[in-house]
Amino acid sequence: MDPESIRQSLEGSGLRCTPQRYGVMAFLMEHAGHPTAAEIFEAVNRLDPRSTRATIYNNLRDLVQAGLVREVAVEGRSARFDAKGMRHHHFVCDRCGSIEDVEWYEVPRPAAGSLGKRVLRECELIVRGLCTRCAPRGTLSAKRRRRVDT
Amino acid sequence: MDPESIRQSLEGSGLRCTPQRYGVMAFLMEHAGHPTAAEIFEAVNRLDPRSTRATIYNNLRDLVQAGLVREVAVEGRSARFDAKGMRHHHFVCDRCGSIEDVEWYEVPRPAAGSLGKRVLRECELIVRGLCTRCAPRGTLSAKRRRRVDT
DNA sequence: ATCTCATATTAGATATAATCTAAATGTTTC
DNA sequence: GAAACATTTAGATTATATCTAATATGAGAT
Numbered sequence: 001m002d003p004e005s006i007r008q009s010l011e012g013s014g015l016r017c018t019p020q021r022y023g024v025m026a027f028l029m030e031h032a033g034h035p036t037a038a039e040i041f042e043a044v045n046r047l048d049p050r051s052t053r054a055t056i057y058n059n060l061r062d063l064v065q066a067g068l069v070r071e072v073a074v075e076g077r078s079a080r081f082d083a084k085g086m087r088h089h090h091f092v093c094d095r096c097g098s099i100e101d102v103e104w105y106e107v108p109r110p111a112a113g114s115l116g117k118r119v120l121r122e123c124e125l126i127v128r129g130l131c132t133r134c135a136p137r138g139t140l141s142a143k144r145r146r147r148v149d150t
Numbered sequence: 151m152d153p154e155s156i157r158q159s160l161e162g163s164g165l166r167c168t169p170q171r172y173g174v175m176a177f178l179m180e181h182a183g184h185p186t187a188a189e190i191f192e193a194v195n196r197l198d199p200r201s202t203r204a205t206i207y208n209n210l211r212d213l214v215q216a217g218l219v220r221e222v223a224v225e226g227r228s229a230r231f232d233a234k235g236m237r238h239h240h241f242v243c244d245r246c247g248s249i250e251d252v253e254w255y256e257v258p259r260p261a262a263g264s265l266g267k268r269v270l271r272e273c274e275l276i277v278r279g280l281c282t283r284c285a286p287r288g289t290l291s292a293k294r295r296r297r298v299d300t
Numbered sequence: 301a302t303c304t305c306a307t308a309t310t311a312g313a314t315a316t317a318a319t320c321t322a323a324a325t326g327t328t329t330c
Numbered sequence: 331g332a333a334a335c336a337t338t339t340a341g342a343t344t345a346t347a348t349c350t351a352a353t354a355t356g357a358g359a360t
Contacts, residue, residue: 073223129271
């Protein structure tokens with residue numbers, strides 16, 4: 001990923017290109033696996049410059065607000081983050097919570113009438129199921145399902 | 151909402167119809183506003199029988215697992231819960247995090263090829279924007295946006 | 301009706317995720 | 331280089347959810 005283009009997209013969005021912020025953005029662009037904040041924290045801190053947890057969260061929030069990064073909430077798990085590159089939908093694994101991209105295709109929007117006076121901004125599709133790592137093993141039946149490492 | 155039919159849907163799913171569990175289920179069926187666990191806890195405990203937080207969470211988990219209730223995760227906010235009645239999509243307010251139902255309509259599923267060996271279970275649409283309470287006031291621009299009461 | 305036992309509930313502790321605070325540091329503007 | 335502003339930091343704090351181990355209870359069997 002070209003460092004200069006990262007710098008430009010940050011500054012183009014009114015964000016200063018600090019080493020820490022650059023690190024978060026660059027990591028997200030190089031790792032499309034939808035990491036959690038904790039994973040980003042760990043990965044970034046194996047390199048330089050190191051960041052504190054608060055800085056990671058601050059920068060993720062700024063990047064999301066600037067529209068450069070998308071945050072995806074998953075039931076019962078930590079949020080995951082995703083550099084907005086090509087448009088795509090999301091596949092969420094019901095078992096391990098991992099997120100993968102699904103090739104983009106147009107989805108019809110709800111009729112204006114059914115929305116009333118609400119303002120529609122975005123329309124996103126979440127596909128749920130079992131990822132390839134989880135599928136062969138099928139569904140867990142244990143009542144209190146334990147988290148699974150991603 | 152007919153008490154007997156609630157009892158039956160619980161038992162039909164292999165869940166004992168305890169007063170606490172019944173209370174959670176009945177509350178969700180009577181309040182389609184997608185309450186959070188905390189809201190359910192509060193509401194249920196204004197009546198009898200009272201439940202502890204753990205019981206509310208246990209029952210919500212059991213109900214979700216039994217397929218009677220849906221959990222909806224929202225970025226940066228607590229999970230919300232929804233008795234599965236008629237099929238519908240969800241509208242999430244970007245500003246206050248509230249969830250409203252959007253009339254159901256069929257959405258095309260991703261091509262099998264693009265999913266690879268993943269198992270598709272469900273396909274849900276999330277519509278984002280501003281709810282009627284938030285829309286007139288427009289988008290907040292404050293950098294550190296505060297939570298808003300729902 | 302009562303016995304039995306897996307299931308459910310409880311209080312409180314604990315874990316996890318995310319945010320806040322206040323001070324220090326870095327950057328830009330004049 | 332001083333003022334104004336933005337960012338980072340360490341650590342405390344909050345919010346959300348889960349766990350633990352003891353106790354209670356519902357529902358089928360007797």
